[in-house]
Amino acid sequence: MKSRESWLSELTCSGKHFRYYDLKKLDSPGVERLPKSLKILLENQLRHFDGAQVDEHIVDTLCQWADKASGGADVNFSPARVLMQDFTGVPAIVDLAAMRDAVAQRGGDVSVINPQIPVDLVIDHSVTVDQFGSAQAFQENVSKEMQRNVERYRFLKWGQSAFENFNVVPPGTGICHQVNLEYLAQVVFQGQDDDGPLAYPDTVLGTDSHTPMVNGLGVLGWGVGGIEAEAALLGQPYSMLVPDVVGFEMRGALREGVTATDLVLTVVELLRKQGVVGKFVEFFGDGLGELSVADRATIANMAPEYGATCGYFPVDDATLAYMKLSGRSADTIALTEAYCKAQGLWRSAGDKPVFTTTLSLDLSAVEPSLAGPSRPQDRVALPQLGQAMRDYIELQGRDLDQQTPIPDMNQPLQHGDVVLAAITSCTNTSNPDVMIAAGLLARKARERGLRVKPWVKTSLAPGSKVVSQYLADSGLQDDLDSLGFDIVGYGCTTCIGNSGPLPEPVAKAIDDGDMLVSAVLSGNRNFEGRIHPQIKASWLASPPLVVAFALAGTSLIDLQSDPI
Known part of the structure; x- marks a missing residue:
């Protein structure tokens, strides 16, 4: 039987040593031809390999995916973290509180009931535009929001202090997906196990359908139901089928006066006609070099509207530029570049992985829409x-x-x-x-x-x-x-x-x-x-x-x- 240790390599960055699960050690010619999104899925399997929930069969299936360019096999995916908004987050914390009550009634230690992976809950779905067109509109709307939701907000504040691995971003701060993009997302996670620091891709499951927005930063993630998110935060893997991956090539550059909104509405139209429900979409092509992370995030955000599970953009120089702009540390940025290049997750000019099927768009043909x-x-x-x-x-x-x-x-x-x-x-x-x-x-x-x-x-x-x-x-x-x-x-x-x-x-x-x-x-x-x-x-x-x-x-x- 294969062992996880056989896939480990070491990476030194900014004077720190990290171990990582090295896809090159699989010694499979098909791995290099995989879409970047499936490489992340494969790394996830290596890191959680136990011979039971993750076994040799699924590792081999992913290694050989490029030969058939189609999915179908069962795979258990374990995200690095979970993202919630207030509507869907409250029931999850209620369930955790109920578990603690059950443990307490049996004389147990309630502190054992905690999320097993980081959970961020951003309060963003409750504010209503009651007042507008005045300098007082913001304060008046927030005041009404607090009055209408005071019990829920008190409960969430309690949850943040009561549970480990649970963070609440308060109301009046931002939309969960933009906060995720600008602040929460790490791109490359810096974890820890018994043997020391471990580097691996940041991945996320969210209880909002527009979770894929963070795909624009090179973070693989998508929206799931509340039960699936709760299972993930309790340490249970998310069961799914290995997906088909649709490659969307972008060529050229947008004309002056044409916006990323015009582009995403064009992408939605094309992909809805193609039919991508239940599939990954991965963007590639030299036209990506003309798109900032903000532009990419605009396109990734509307994955639910074009029907895909996610709309993934690989990590490249634009990713690093955005990380610097948004205040990530120099060490974090350096590790992101070093890890992604070592792991084959870095987008280079001319990259063309194997896809189930492909579409192509000349960016210069996009018009205001x-x-x-x-x-x-x-x-x-x-x-x-x-x-x-x-x-x-x-x-x-x-x-x-x-x-x-x-x-x-x-x-x-x-x-x-x-x-x-x-x-x-x-x-x-x-x-x-x-x-x-x-x-x-x-x-x-x-x-x-x-x-x-x-x-x-x-x-x-x-x-x-x-x-x-x-x-x-x-x-x-x-x-x-x-x-x-x-x-x-x-x-x-x-x-x-x-x-x-x-x-x-x-x-x-x-x-x-x-x-x-x-x-x-x-x-x-x-x-x-x-x-x-x-x-x-x-x-x-x-x-x-x-x-x-x-x-x-x-x-x-x-x-x-x-x-x-």
Whole structure:
């Protein structure tokens, strides 16, 4: 029988010695041809090899995967850590508390009940946009959030002090996936066993479907149900099938004015047509060199929307640059580079692993886009949006010329009017390029005396304090504030339907005239009724387009040719 010790090698970095499970010691020609994501899965098997839950058969199956380029065998995956948000995290802590009660009733030591691997819970799903368009909006929304959730928050605070390996990121801090990307993710984990320091890939299972966002940093992870996450934090492996891996090649570079949001909506459209449910998607090609980690994270975030288990980007120089930018230590960055190069996880120009199937996209062909009115895969090129919305209005049996008066406003409400414009969700607020673009557009509008239409509810919910800091330092937050895009909170807000009520006059006009109105948001999902119960058409768009449509006040417009 094989032994784990036979696969160990040593790595010296920054004067420290680490052992690691070396894929080269498998002496299998197929390993080098594996997708990087499957190499991480294979390393995980070596590190947890016990001859029972992880045996020689699964190791051999993964080694030979490249010969058939298809999955199917059972594999037990043990993540390095678990990520939770508040909605799904509370039940897990309740279960741990119940276990402790059971142990206490039997006279046992309750301290034995703890997560066996690190668990981070980020409170981000509870803030609602009750107030907006004022400097007091953030404080008022947070105050209401605390009032509504005080019992849950007290319980979570107790859990953080009661359990080991359990950390809570408090409300008003950021969205779990952006906090994960900027702060929690290690890329290469520095563990410890009886024989000393151990280096291995950072991997994560999360109780939110958009956990794959961290794939943009080279960390393999995906979303699971609460029961699976609880099992993992208690030390039980996650049972899955070895996946097919779809290779997505990227070539060229994006044209000026085209954003990562436009790119991800194109990727979602292509991969939904391909069919990738239950599969890994791994991005490769020299075009990756033109994409920052923020751009990659935007694409990885929407893995649930294109249907894949994950959307993985290998580690390369862009990864190291992001780690430095986000404050990781020099030693951590050095270990990431040394380990990934030694383990064959580093992306080099010309890399082309074996995949189950491949797609290719020339980045220069991507155009400004939105998606909607109710599915994230229904991409619409920006110039065609007005016609797409007209078609939708007519399909719903509405009269395009219908108007309904709005109490206390000079202009009536019309079908297709934008009544909600929200810069929200981890998909885009993690990306400085699109956030700064939104601020610059706001600045130009402010200089020209433009104002958001009075029937539009505006909001800005940054994914972390980092975003608000660079917007404030650049003066762009003042420009956004001038248009009503004041910060309303740090959390998912509109993207998960916590958009709050529309202003009463607008809500009344919608109901009185049965008006078909629009929302434009920088989110990742737009199913009918999800964003707001009075809004049927919701368009996913980049943050600068959110600002532009708030100024226009209607979705029946071609922003590339029509004046705002």
